[in-house]
Amino acid sequence: MESVRPRRLTVTPRATAVVSTATTWDEFPRLWRVLLDEVREQGASGRNVMLYKDDVPNVEVGVLARADFTPGGRVIRSQLPGGDVVSLTHRGPYAALGDAHEAVIRFCAEHGLARAGPRWEIYGPWREPPDQPETEVVYLLR
Template sequence: MDHVVELITVAAHPTAVVRAATTWHDFPSLWKGMLDEVWACVHAAGISRGCRNVMLYLDDVPTVEVGVELPESCRLTGRVVASALPAGRVAMTVHRGGYAGLASAHEAVVRWCAAHGQPLAGPRWEVYGPHRDDPAEVTTEVFHLLA
């Protein structure tokens, strides 16, 4: 799939997340439990809509934040904490299709930035569109913060 990359400036978006330092090998088996923990917390706080799922990769360890965008503040408990998606200039693309193809979206952004002299700051994240049963209808926004 060809990914169209664009430069935009984004505002910080408040999130509720569980943060972890893990390995790329272990992360695939951890993220769902982390996300379920966040959803249980925000549901208990009375929020059930308007929260897109997010994954923020702060570094290459990886230190990750898995959670949801928050449309309003709420009481957070346990390991779920308030955070925010970064603000600033980003290179972004929209990935259409199954999640297995997300790596190609990130690679497209990194290649585009290298080709256009746009240094990366490190943090990158994904914002997931609404759930669709058909993987071909799934959209995920991929962002890389610029230095």
């Protein structure tokens, strides 16, 4: 895994087009693609995002909204939180994303930073080779 070290920064809220739902960690791997397809079918475009609001997990799956879109069905306007965060850019297989999350959690613990609960992943932009995608892993701080 080639990842940029975790870093603390302040981010502004970012507009999203998403489907919001409660699920289980067992069900989520089978569910996220269906939710993302709903968002794309509604005409929303942009980089894929997954917001984990808590550990239930209550999730929002969709895209960073690049242009205005018309909400419909279960697709709503939302936003990624703004505030102080710890972020890490993961470059490598999605199967190793757990390592990126663990690195952020470890960084927070080592620096005495309290995580607020919400965390998210922003996928892309596309990179070559295709087996080395880029994913931004972000944790909101208290």
